[in-house]
Amino acid sequence: MEVADETVDKLLDEGRAPAEILLLTTGAQHPWAEHELSFGEDAYWRQLAAGEDVFCAHTSSLSRTSQRAVVLLAVNGGTDPEAAAALPAALEKATEKLIVCGDPERLRALL
Structure with a gap:
């Protein structure tokens, strides 16, 4: 999650508008999403x-999200089949760029 947050910060520093970014998680919800869902x-x-603004969601609710220029997929848990299915689904949501964050060994195994 930390790498995904740092990547969002970098994208914003490079001039990306917050509304261009969708951050998806495969395991636990992003802390921002947890906080916002409490309302x-x-x-x-x-x-x-x-x-x-940047929007954070779990991949289980991917069908409710809209396309954004940049999608960050944080592979931070979930089963291997769930994480593997999230990759092409996240790619469909990205109109310009998909960035995947997670354990490199696990990601290689999923691909």
């Missing part, structure tokens, strides 16, 4: 619809 699912998903 209720409706408020959480309204933020995605507003499209004004």
Whole structure:
């Protein structure tokens, strides 16, 4: 998760607009998503619809997310089949760039 957060910061420093970035997780929710979900699912998903900021979601709710220029996939848990299925699904959400963060050995095995 730390590498994914650092990558988001780098993208923002390079001039990417926050609304261009979608961060997906395969294991635990991103802390931002956990915090926002504590206010209720409706408020959480309204933020995605507003499209004004980086949005974080779990891959299990990928069908509810929209395409974004840059998608970061944090392979931070989940089963190997779930993580493997998340790769092509995340690629479909990225219109310009997909960045995958996680244990390199696990990622090689999944590919």
